[in-house]
Amino acid sequence: MKQKYEQQMKKGVLEMLVLRLLSENEKYGYQLICELKERSDGTFMLKEGTLYPILYRMEEDGLVTNRWSEPKGREVSKKYYRITGEGRAVLTELWELWQSFAGSVGSIMKK
Amino acid sequence: MTKQDYVKQVVKKLNCPQNKRDDIARQLMSDIEIALGEGRPLEKILTEMGEPEALAREFNENFGSGEAPQGKKHRAVKVILVVAVVLAVLAVFAYWAFPKTREVGDSGKFTANVVEQYATAVxxxxxxxxxxxxxxxxxxxxxxxxxxxxxxxxKPVIGDDWGEYRGVGTAYMAEVSQRGKEYVIVQMNASYANVSVTYTLTFNSKMELVGFYMK
Known part of the structure; x- marks a missing residue:
């Protein structure tokens, strides 16, 4: 029961977190899942079934683009996602929104 | 199971178009290969990814929510289709309602010399x-x-005393169809001692006079 609500709460910030990771470098899906887990100390254990729909939506909305890498030798071909200018703008907006939310939520919870 | 089986089982349960399914299959396979390249055992990798049905279910849930891109595209196509049909219907109606002219004889309802006889008689x-x-x-x-x-x-509008009727000149005519009905319009000059008058007569398909105009 608790996990469902926890997942629900976490889902709201995933787009912002993914965009944040992509703002540093272009990255592939598996890499995003690993980094999110490490940098959140295990709080965000994102699964492929959650991540890929997010990436598809963001691509549809023009926030990211993608390319499949040319595998060199024994390397695996990877689908790299790269943030766009639009994506960076949305990232900034979302971060500001999040901070303002945190304040509003705090006001309600603390009363 | 093998990695191919796993990916196949996931993709089979996905609710999205084929090209997206192929793309996901490729990404999943790529992810598995990368993990294997890091030295992790296949079984652990697949366990962590979850049961194929569960992965597919999660994907479908998340893909469906927030109006998936496919939903938007389908809606857009539907709107375009509806608009196209409405325009087509309006075009057909306009064609039917508005008068169209043709050569006399085209519709088979009017014969040029018969029409001329009627017009002359009138x-x-x-x-x-x-x-x-x-x-x-x-x-x-x-x-x-x-x-x-x-x-x-x-008559006085044209002239006080037209004078003696002399006869008619050539008849110019055209067929018109409007609202599914056929008409013929005839324009004919008539000369009189003092004036010349141009008559415009309209007959219906029963050769009844429905319009009379002169100048």
Missing amino acids: VDAFSRGDYDTLEGYYSSEMKEAVTSQMLEEL
Whole structure:
């Protein structure tokens, strides 16, 4: 029961977190899942079934683009996602929104 | 199971178009290969990814929520189709309603020399002031709308004394179809001692006079 609500709460910030990771470098899906887990100390254990729909939506909305890498030798071909200018703008907006939310939520919870 | 089996089982349960399914299959396979390249055992990798049905279910849930791109595209296509159909219907209606002209004889309803005979007869009757004969050519609507008095009053508009009726010139005609009905319009010059008059007559498919105009 608790996990469902926890997942629900976490889902709201995933787009912002993914965009944040992509703002540093272009990255592939598996890499995003690993980094999110490490940098959140295990709080965000994102699964492929959650991540890929997010990436598809963001691509549809023009926030990211993608390319499949040319595998060199024994390397695996990877689908790299790269943030766009639009994506960076949305990232900034979302971060500001999040901070303002945190304040509003705090006001309600603390009363 | 093998990695191919795993990916196949996931993709089978996905609710999205084939090209997206292929793309996801490729990404999943790529992810598995990368993990294997890091030295992790296949079984652990697949366990962590979860049961194929569960992965597919999660994907479908998340893909469906927030109006998936496919939903938007399908809606857009539907709107375009509806607009196209509406435009087509309007175009057909406009074509049917608005008058179209054709060469006389095209519709098979009118024959040029027959039409000319009728037109000449009408002009003759009018010119001689033989309104009884003239009325014989009228359609029922025309009978109700036009009286011989009205016609008499029209003559002075052109000239006080037309003079003797001399006859008609060439008849120019065209077929018109409007609202599924066929008409023929005839324009004919008639000369009199003092004036020349151009008559424009409209007949319906029963060769009844439905329009009378002169200048």
